[in-house]
Amino acid sequence: xxxxxxxxxxxxxxxxxxxxxxxxxxxxxxxxxxxxxxxxxxxxxxxxxxxxxxxxxxxxxxxxxxxxxxxxxxxxxxxxxxxxxxxxxxxxxxxxxxxxxxxxxxxxxxxxxxxxxxxxxxxxxxxxxxxxxxxxxxxxxxxxxxxxxxxxxxxxxxxxxxxxxxxxxxxxxxxxxxxxxxxxxxxxxxxxxxxxxxxxxxxxxxxxxxxxxxxxxxxxxxxxxxxxxxxxxxxxxxxxxxxxxxxxxxxxxxxxxxxxxxxxxxxxxxxxxxxxxxxxxxxxxxxxxxxxxxxxxxxxxxxxxxxxxxxxxxxxxxxxxxxxxxxxxxxxxxxxxxxxxxxxxxxxxxxxxxx
Numbered sequence: 001x002x003x004x005x006x007x008x009x010x011x012x013x014x015x016x017x018x019x020x021x022x023x024x025x026x027x028x029x030x031x032x033x034x035x036x037x038x039x040x041x042x043x044x045x046x047x048x049x050x051x052x053x054x055x056x057x058x059x060x061x062x063x064x065x066x067x068x069x070x071x072x073x074x075x076x077x078x079x080x081x082x083x084x085x086x087x088x089x090x091x092x093x094x095x096x097x098x099x100x101x102x103x104x105x106x107x108x109x110x111x112x113x114x115x116x117x118x119x120x121x122x123x124x125x126x127x128x129x130x131x132x133x134x135x136x137x138x139x140x141x142x143x144x145x146x147x148x149x150x151x152x153x154x155x156x157x158x159x160x161x162x163x164x165x166x167x168x169x170x171x172x173x174x175x176x177x178x179x180x181x182x183x184x185x186x187x188x189x190x191x192x193x194x195x196x197x198x199x200x201x202x203x204x205x206x207x208x209x210x211x212x213x214x215x216x217x218x219x220x221x222x223x224x225x226x227x228x229x230x231x232x233x234x235x236x237x238x239x240x241x242x243x244x245x246x247x248x249x250x251x252x253x254x255x256x257x258x259x260x261x262x263x264x265x266x267x268x269x270x271x272x273x274x275x276x277x278x279x280x281x282x283x284x285x286x287x288x289x290x291x292x293x294x295x296x297x298x299x300x301x302x303x304x305x306x307x308x309x310x311x312x313x314x315x316x317x318x319x320x321x322x323x324x325x326x327x328x329x330x331x332x333x334x335x336x337x338x339x340x341x342x343x344x345x346x347x348x349x350x351x352x353x354x355x
């Protein structure tokens with residue numbers, strides 16, 4: 001699976017993504033994935049937001065004997081409690097008001113394949129009980145149906161919460177947790193593998209400069225790299241990717257400088273990041289304004305569920321201005337819309353995005 005070069009491991013996931021690391025901790029994760037992929041047991045992937053849990057789940061699927069079948073991904077945050085049974089189990093025509101046709105649920109879609117449930121900690125207790133029954137019986141009925149449907153799927157779940165603590169608090173079923181954690185894979189946060197940051201920065205520049213029509217951007221200054229390595233990255237690799245993308249857009253020449261970096265405020269810090277204090281006033285002010293723009297826009301997009309018109313109305317600006325700000329901060333309205341569950345096929349060819 002992996003290829004190595006000077007202690008750097010490259011692991012291809014699909015046609016667009018690659019996991020790359022020189023960190024011993026993450027390389028240990030790669031070895032664990034190799035060992036568990038062919039075992040066909042349930043896997044729980046834990047780690048903070050932005051560490052790449054879905055990417056690792058896709059890698060497990062790719063290396064399994066189910067690789068030629070679907071990778072069915074469900075964001076448990078996006079499934080409304082009132083629609084959960086229909087999304088998971090499917091329904092027959094006429095099962096309830098508005099059910100004008102038969103719908104196949106994700107349990108049925110994942111037959112013979114891999115089912116990935118992201119943010120499993122957010123499932124309500126009632127939904128947890130129904131999931132446990134399906135895992136035990138491997139059969140279910142569509143809503144409004146009488147026929148039993150069998151489904152053979154491999155379950156991979158992910159959580160950024162401590163499920164054992166949720167069990168102690170009465171918010172998660174202990175028997176379900178036992179079912180989910182035949183194997184647990186933990187992804188370390190980026191601050192615990194800082195040696196990967198220069199590698200990731202270099203990769204993101206190479207990957208995104210052509211996509212962003214900035215082919216001249218090719219490197220990062222020592223001062224900028226020092227700031228990136230020193231940061232704690234509460235949003236992990238996803239946050240680093242967004243920062244580099246913004247810097248490429250801001251950079252007028254070939255080298256990304258510290259002034260081109262817009263780093264968000266640490267959650268709950270109540271103060272500027274320490275790395276800002278040594279910057280000239282002009283540069284620090286520009287970055288502070290960028291932080292405000294980003295946080296303000298994120299808050300409104302969440303509140304408005306990605307509706308650009310509603311964001312513009314709340315902010316008192318034009319929709320064109322909203323789109324400009326979203327592009328500047330690397331935001332997509334799709335990330336804030338209520339998601340529909342769908343099956344996604346995973347190619348087996350190699351590709352290029354690191355974790």
